[in-house]
Amino acid sequence: MNFVELDRVSLRYGEDGTLALQGATLGVAAGEFVAVVGPSGCGKSTLMRVVTGLWPPTAGTIIVSGRKVAGPLSIVGMAFQNPTLLPWRKTLDNVMLPLEIVKPHCERLRSQRAAYVAKARDLLALVGLKGFEDRFPWELSGGMQQRASLCRALIHDPSLLMLDEPFAALDMFTREELWLALQDVWLARRPTVILVTHDLREAVFLADRVLVMSARPGRIIAERTIALERPRRLDMTYEPYSVAIIHELREYISTARSSNM
Amino acid sequence: MEARDAIDNPKLRRRSRLRRKAARRALPWIVIIAIFVMWEIVVRAFDIEQFVLPAPTAIFAAGWEWRADMLDNAWQTFMTTAIGFLFAVIFGLVGGVLFGSSTLVYEGLYPALVGFNSIPKVAVIPILVIWFGIGTVPAIVTAFLISFFPILVNVAAGIATVEPELKDVLRALGAKQWQIVQKVGLPRSMPYFFASLKVAITFAFVGSIVAETVAANKGIGNLMLVASSRFEVPLAFAGLLMTSIMGIGMYLVAEFIERRTIGWATRGVDAVGAPRG
Numbered sequence: 001m002n003f004v005e006l007d008r009v010s011l012r013y014g015e016d017g018t019l020a021l022q023g024a025t026l027g028v029a030a031g032e033f034v035a036v037v038g039p040s041g042c043g044k045s046t047l048m049r050v051v052t053g054l055w056p057p058t059a060g061t062i063i064v065s066g067r068k069v070a071g072p073l074s075i076v077g078m079a080f081q082n083p084t085l086l087p088w089r090k091t092l093d094n095v096m097l098p099l100e101i102v103k104p105h106c107e108r109l110r111s112q113r114a115a116y117v118a119k120a121r122d123l124l125a126l127v128g129l130k131g132f133e134d135r136f137p138w139e140l141s142g143g144m145q146q147r148a149s150l151c152r153a154l155i156h157d158p159s160l161l162m163l164d165e166p167f168a169a170l171d172m173f174t175r176e177e178l179w180l181a182l183q184d185v186w187l188a189r190r191p192t193v194i195l196v197t198h199d200l201r202e203a204v205f206l207a208d209r210v211l212v213m214s215a216r217p218g219r220i221i222a223e224r225t226i227a228l229e230r231p232r233r234l235d236m237t238y239e240p241y242s243v244a245i246i247h248e249l250r251e252y253i254s255t256a257r258s259s260n261m
Numbered sequence: 262m263e264a265r266d267a268i269d270n271p272k273l274r275r276r277s278r279l280r281r282k283a284a285r286r287a288l289p290w291i292v293i294i295a296i297f298v299m300w301e302i303v304v305r306a307f308d309i310e311q312f313v314l315p316a317p318t319a320i321f322a323a324g325w326e327w328r329a330d331m332l333d334n335a336w337q338t339f340m341t342t343a344i345g346f347l348f349a350v351i352f353g354l355v356g357g358v359l360f361g362s363s364t365l366v367y368e369g370l371y372p373a374l375v376g377f378n379s380i381p382k383v384a385v386i387p388i389l390v391i392w393f394g395i396g397t398v399p400a401i402v403t404a405f406l407i408s409f410f411p412i413l414v415n416v417a418a419g420i421a422t423v424e425p426e427l428k429d430v431l432r433a434l435g436a437k438q439w440q441i442v443q444k445v446g447l448p449r450s451m452p453y454f455f456a457s458l459k460v461a462i463t464f465a466f467v468g469s470i471v472a473e474t475v476a477a478n479k480g481i482g483n484l485m486l487v488a489s490s491r492f493e494v495p496l497a498f499a500g501l502l503m504t505s506i507m508g509i510g511m512y513l514v515a516e517f518i519e520r521r522t523i524g525w526a527t528r529g530v531d532a533v534g535a536p537r538g
Contacts, residue, residue: 052433074435084427088448088525097444101436136525156434 001066002027003192004051004160009060010217011043011050020046022217023060030159033186033193035207037200037249039257043218044196048162051194052076065159074102077153077191079166083145085137085152092133095120095151102156123151126188127181143174147181154185163195167202176234179205183231200246201237204228210245212252222252315495324499330484335503338469338481341397342507345404346465350458353409357416357450362442367417378410383471390476400472400480407468408461415457419450452526455519462511466504 004027011021020043028034036044049055051062053069062069077098085094099105099116109116124133127147137145146166153161167175179202186193186206197203203210204226212222224245228236236242297317303309304316311319324331359366382403389399423445431441473482481500488496 049429052429054429054432072432072435074433076433078430078433080426080430082424082426084424084430086427086445086448088451088523098434100444101431101434101440103435138525152430162433 003030003032003065004028004194005063006051007061007063009050009057009062011046011055012058019217021050021057022219024213024219026211026220028192028194030192031190033195033206033208035195035197035203035210036213037197037203037210037253038213038218039215039253040198042213042215042256044213045164047213047218048078048164048194048196052078052160052162073160075156075158075160077156077158077161079146079149079153079161079163081165081168083137083142083149085145085148087137090134090136091124091129091140091148092117092120094137094148095124095155097152098156105156120151120155123155123185124148126185127151128177141174143170143178146170146178150178150182150185154189154191157189158191161191161193163193163197165197166195168198175199175202180234182206187231200249201242203249204242204245205232205234205237210249212249212256214256221256222249224249312492312494315498319495320498320502323493323495324502327496327499331499331503334479334481334484334500335507337397337479338400338466338473338504339507341400341473341480342404342462342465342469342511345401345469346408346462346511348401348405349409349412349461349465352405353412353457353461354416354454356409356413357454358420358442358447360413361417361420361450362438362446367421374410374413382407382468383475386472386475389472395476395478397477397479399476400469400482403472404465404468408465411457411460411464412454415453416450419453420446423449451523455515455523458515458519459512462515463508466508466511470504 006024006026008023008025009021010019010023012019024043024047026034036047038044046055050057051064051069053062053064053072056070064073065075085091086097089097096109096116099109105116121130121133124130124147127150129144129147129151132140132144132148137148140148146169150166153163167178170178183206195203195206207226210224210226211220212224213219214221226242226245228242237246301316301318304314309316315323360371361367385406386399386403389402393399393402420442423441427445428441431445436444469480470482470485473480474486475482477483481504485497485500488494488500
């Protein structure tokens with residue numbers, strides 16, 4: 001039984017608006033790292049919101065952790081292209097925001113604050129933000145803000161981590177640094193991850209399996225397992241094995257785009 | 262040469278920075294004094310009659326002569342305005358939270374509120390007099406009515422414009438609507454709130470003084486009415502001046518609280534360690 005199971009899920013905006021997803025079927029095993037790639041506007045972000053129950057699907061069923069999704073799940077960590085840190089909170093307090101909301105942490109936070117602070121500090125150190133805990137978000141660079149945003153998505157040990165192009169706004173070197181940071185965190189904690197991206201190298205470097213979506217209305221048209229050992233190194237993405245996969249994925253996407261035009 | 266010294270020598274650099282800061286502090290005072298001096302010169306040069314435009318010296322003299330009445334009436338106006346303003350802050354905040362966090366409330370009540378706000382408040386004062394009689398209450402109510410709308414609109418805007426991604430992050434954690442308002446919406450709307458306070462406080466003074474001129478037997482507005490009916494124009498101007506001073510005072514209080522509570526929003530103004538020029 002997969003941890004996340006989508007069965008012919010469709011989503012239409014409004015009564016007779018655009019069809020964003022059509023018959024999307026996919027399964028993600030517990031602890032698996034899956035990347036979703038596709039032409040722009042193919043409904044990748046819609047897929048994320050449907051999986052987490054933020055938007056109810058028009059048709060089809062979604063099962064997460066053995067249960068049918070009916071409303072917003074309360075166990076998901078999310079990070080977006082925009083770090084959306086709160087400017088009035090220091091980095092540490094930003095990271096600890098989910099603990100103030102998620103049960104059972106919110107009830108324990110007051111009595112076990114020291115333990116939670118230590119946990120947040122450890123997490124920040126893991127992504128290379130040691131020493132920046134008491135800085136405000138606007139005192140951090142874009143890459144550092146995104147690291148903090150990742151920590152915020154992970155602090156409550158979510159069993160499902162949804163990442164919507166979290167590195168898209170960063171320059172390539174920062175992006176690569178963050179790939180490594182994310183890999184470290186994932187290896188240390190092993191949450192189930194669904195990463196939406198348009199960067200094929202990123203998908204190949206990070207994911208166990210890459211899913212390709214068609215142009216809108218989106219559905220899964222291909223998938224590719226990445227059999228590189230962990231922990232992966234950046235140069236692995238330039239090896240013939242990876243390059244071949246990247247080319248293959250690119251082919252899928254360009255046919256998906258042209259078939260729709 | 263001096264510029265290079267300033268770069269090389271931290272002590273000199275600090276001193277020049279302090280000097281700049283002192284100049285910035287003094288600037289508004291210099292402007293105010295300059296306005297009064299110009300005014301005085303114009304009045305004297307063109308020999309303008311005192312009941313048309315009194316000279317600043319005449320205004321100050323009149324204010325000083327009637328200082329006991331001035332202070333007494335100013336205190337009345339100040340209290341009236343402060344009470345009305347306090348209600349405006351409370352209702353503006355609560356209303357703003359409701360309007361900003363509930364689309365139902367927004368869509369249902371907003372048109373009615375805009376319609377209500379379009380009514381000139383001066384026109385309402387006679388009705389208030391019928392309800393509450395001549396005195397302090399109509400002035401308080403007018404100050405409240407005229408100043409709560411900008412507060413409400415701004416707080417509502419701050420809450421309603423929370424980034425959808427951030428909402429998703431919180432909702433995916435199981436946050437309820439009120440938690441999103443509490444953790445994000447309210448703190449986020451604070452800069453809007455303080456911006457509106459600065460507008461609203463001046464509005465509140467307008468409201469209370471207009472009400473005092475129409476329907477009161479005390480307050481700066483009343484004092485100005487009485488003074489001008491007796492052709493003591495310098496005294497009427499002194500009342501205006503007093504009102505400005507109170508307005509500036511309240512504005513500064515709002516700004517002080519703003520700096521203390523939401524320094525994160527005005528960080529650009531005095532960024533730490535960012536030498537410029």
